[in-house]
Amino acid sequence: MPQGQPSVVPEDGLTTRQRRNRPLVLVHTGQGKGKSTAAFGLALRAWNQGWPVGVFQFVKSAKWKVGEERALTVLGATGEGGTVAWHKMGEGWSWVQRDSQLSNEEAAREGWEQVKRDLAAETYQLLVLDEFAYPLKWGWVDVEEVVAVLRDRPGTQHVVITGRDAPAALRDFADLVTDMTKVKHPMDAGQKGQRGIEW
């Protein structure tokens, strides 16, 4: 519930308007629930602004987040807000030939190559790189390259990256970092995930 009063005014040579509209890199990390749901909640705001939204799901299972996927693609198709393009690693990226058998590592790298192409082309105004912290953590995608590409991206493209254990280099670079800290989770009490809540 930010009140819009910055605590410091930086000496960066920017006007308030330039600074206000500066594109952001946001990181949702930590062990708790809400990292991805908050990213998709943010996509609702972007949709309402009429922005083209691109989602890249860096996860193995194609079944994850089917609720958000369906809701956001239905929203994008209404024509009442922005568009939504949803890309899933889990069933093979749509732009990769079906008969090419990529390892998870290769698939993650291929996803990042497409993100780079889309950043260069300014395809989207909000990019959600869901669970992208994992290939970074595992070294499948080089975090220094990611930071350099994000730093030099053109235009006003906001980027949200989710996942546990986001590397320090990414956290240091990001404009906003929230750590979703687990205080209590139903699975600690022996409860399994359920529809409508976990997917």
Added chain:
Amino acid sequence: MPQGQPSVVPEDGLTTRQRRNRPLVLVHTGQGKGKSTAAFGLALRAWNQGWPVGVFQFVKSAKWKVGEERALTVLGATGEGGTVAWHKMGEGWSWVQRDSQLSNEEAAREGWEQVKRDLAAETYQLLVLDEFAYPLKWGWVDVEEVVAVLRDRPGTQHVVITGRDAPAALRDFADLVTDMTKVKHPMDAGQKGQRGIEW
């Protein structure tokens, strides 16, 4: 990214199925960004399940979260998923007469009275009580009463409560508590909020 393996199996006399479908109370609290956006992200999953979703915004300004409001009401109107009812304290609850001038405290209490009526009637399957932690913190609504009402609610109604400084009694009772911990926020660097990101 929970893997569905509970760490403990409790001796509560419930079958796995009963335990799995147990309705949950979720609390998103802490100083960081993402409390409300994660709640609205969860609403996307509920919508996809075909659930009726009720949102109660316990905030003074009617302008907050207009992006999420528009997106979710558009989704609810498509007929392709659940319904969405959106109630705002900020412009006066819809069921309260326009010429009645309620104080914020009275309005918050009136909102809670309606939530109680809807819980008793099982109007919704997911209720988002956005920023409800504030009237609890300020003592406008009695947290012990809230816990008792939630504990005794009928059926399978999931309830998400957001806001900083959720009282201990609520945190103790909730099934899931995530603390959105602020690591870094653009306002710390002198940046104001911007459209598509903060609203």
